[in-house]
Amino acid sequence: MIVVTVLAALGLSFAGAGVASAAPSAQAAAPPVTALATPITGTAANGGSFAGSFTPTKFSTQNGNVLAAGVLTGTVTDASGATVGTVTRTVSMPVTVAAATCQVLNLVLGPLHLDLLGLVVDLNQVHLVITAVQGAGNLLGNLLCAITHLLDGTPTAGGLTALLNAILALLGQL
Known part of the structure; x- marks a missing residue:
């Protein structure tokens, strides 16, 4: 902080x-x-x-x-x-204050191998990062940052x- x-x-x-x-x-x-x-x-x-x-x-x-x-x-x-x-x-x-960002989600999924009745699905590691950008006109970014920091006592x-x-x-x- x-x-x-x-x-x-x-x-x-x-x-x-x-x-x-x-x-x-x-x-x-x-x-x-x-x-x-x-x-x-x-x-x-x-x-x-x-x-x-x-x-x-x-x-x-x-x-x-x-x-x-x-x-x-x-x-x-x-x-x-x-x-x-x-x-x-x-x-x-x-x-x-200059536009601020906040990390909403950082998800890492390891490799996945599925065999569904003969249909084989192989998926390598997936790294999903969702970042919200706050600022004028960034309605969704402002909303997600507010929700993300709802309980951390934002000053x-x-x-x-x-x-x-x-x-x-x-x-x-x-």
């Missing part, structure tokens, strides 16, 4: 720099873990652009959704490519937030 969460944390997909909103930091945030810096780029209607990175410092839950708070740094340029300014702000962004958004903050704290100690 921890390995999946670490991979999910490293594979976070942010909704985009346009969704970022300035968030005043009421409490001192942990120093950013630069190994987790995610490249952020964007363009403006007037031809200008932004190129920088977002480094998470804390995760939180709001209305059942996971938010990543961190430091956004980058450079703003105009349509000609000239630097207009630099940005260093604490921002909060919604987080989506809620709050539980996932706590786990991500614990991982972030551990990475900050490296």
Whole structure:
């Protein structure tokens, strides 16, 4: 479970720099873990652009959704490519977890020999693996993963937030 969460944390997909909103930091945030810096780029209607990175410092839950708070740094340029300014702000962004898979069935049947009244059936080893892929529009994959993990205590958004903050704290100690 921890390995999946670490991979999910490293594979976070942010909704985009346009969704970022300035968030005043009421409490001192942990120093950013630069190994987790995610490249952020964007363009403006007037031809200008932004190129920088977002480094998470804390995760939180709001209305059942996971938010990543961190430091956004980058450079703003105009349509000609000239630097207009630099940005260093604490921002909060919604987080989506990259598509996850779960193994539904792993069945291995050994070789089989049947003699049915003169009809002989020989079957070599069969290895059947069924994997469900979760994500938007994957109704059957989402359903089978939910059923597969029904009894293992799949974390809620709050539980996932706590786990991500614990991982972030551990990475900050490296």
